[in-house]
Amino acid sequence: MNCTQCGHETPEGANACPNCGASLSGQTQVATGAPAPPGASAAPPGAGSAMPAGAAPATPGLNLPPFAFDFNRLSRNERIIGIASLVLLISGFLPWDKYGGTETTTIAGAPTTVESASVSFSGYSLHGYFWIVFILSLVVVAFLVMKAGWAHMPFRLPIPDDTALLVVTGISFVLVLIGFLTHSYGGGGSESGFGTVYKYGWSYSFGAFIGLAAAIVAVAPLGWPLIQKQMNKGTA
Numbered sequence: 301m302n303c304t305q306c307g308h309e310t311p312e313g314a315n316a317c318p319n320c321g322a323s324l325s326g327q328t329q330v331a332t333g334a335p336a337p338p339g340a341s342a343a344p345p346g347a348g349s350a351m352p353a354g355a356a357p358a359t360p361g362l363n364l365p366p367f368a369f370d371f372n373r374l375s376r377n378e379r380i381i382g383i384a385s386l387v388l389l390i391s392g393f394l395p396w397d398k399y400g401g402t403e404t405t406t407i408a409g410a411p412t413t414v415e416s417a418s419v420s421f422s423g424y425s426l427h428g429y430f431w432i433v434f435i436l437s438l439v440v441v442a443f444l445v446m447k448a449g450w451a452h453m454p455f456r457l458p459i460p461d462d463t464a465l466l467v468v469t470g471i472s473f474v475l476v477l478i479g480f481l482t483h484s485y486g487g488g489g490s491e492s493g494f495g496t497v498y499k500y501g502w503s504y505s506f507g508a509f510i511g512l513a514a515a516i517v518a519v520a521p522l523g524w525p526l527i528q529k530q531m532n533k534g535t536a
Contacts, residue, residue, distance in 0.1 A: 365452060397421050423479060430479060447461075473515040473518070
């Protein structure tokens with residue numbers, strides 16, 4: 301048995317420690333090398349040991365590496381894809397199509413436009429499936445931000461990064477191209493009477509051209525080399 305004051309081994313049944321003289325009555329003595337009593341649970345390894353100065357206790361599930369954004373961690377292709385995807389995401393809120401008309405009246409033998417009006421529609425309001433493009437573009441931007449912020453990603457995709465980016469930007473490009481080539485409501489024409497001609501119909505707005513250009517730029521860095529490879533394979 302050990303003295304709880306100085307740790308010196310004491311004889312069984314002693315009332316005072318022969319080394320330091322501390323009273324042993326009423327104190328719980330610590331056994332050395334004695335087996336634990338039945339049913340007692342053993343302390344885990346390292347229990348009771350002092351924590352190093354400055355060390356923070358580990359928090360389960362929060363073992364992420366420190367985040368420090370560095371644009372240089374991204375390759376040239378990834379930078380182009382990230383910026384183009386951000387522009388594509390924003391372009392859906394811009395006017396894509398506009399519907400309007402002009403009223404032209406012949407005055408003194410010369411046609412004169414006396415009234416015109418138009419209404420613009422964003423890409424997301426025209427094409428509901430454009431919200432898929434929004435989500436895919438947001439995923440691309442978020443992934444590249446994480447890749448630029450962590451020197452080592454805390455997770456790994458089941459496929460190579462370039463393949464994943466090509467698939468996502470490719471889907472976005474196809475959806476944007478479909479939306480660019482189709483007008484949701486269609487229609488248009490002209491009416492005339494009593495020297496007045498009224499023309500109405502759909503026309504593209506600047507958001508459509510920005511969105512299509514952004515979708516092409518986003519998929520081109522990884523998609524064009526693949527197309528060239530297939531073309532060279534076909535001519536070989």
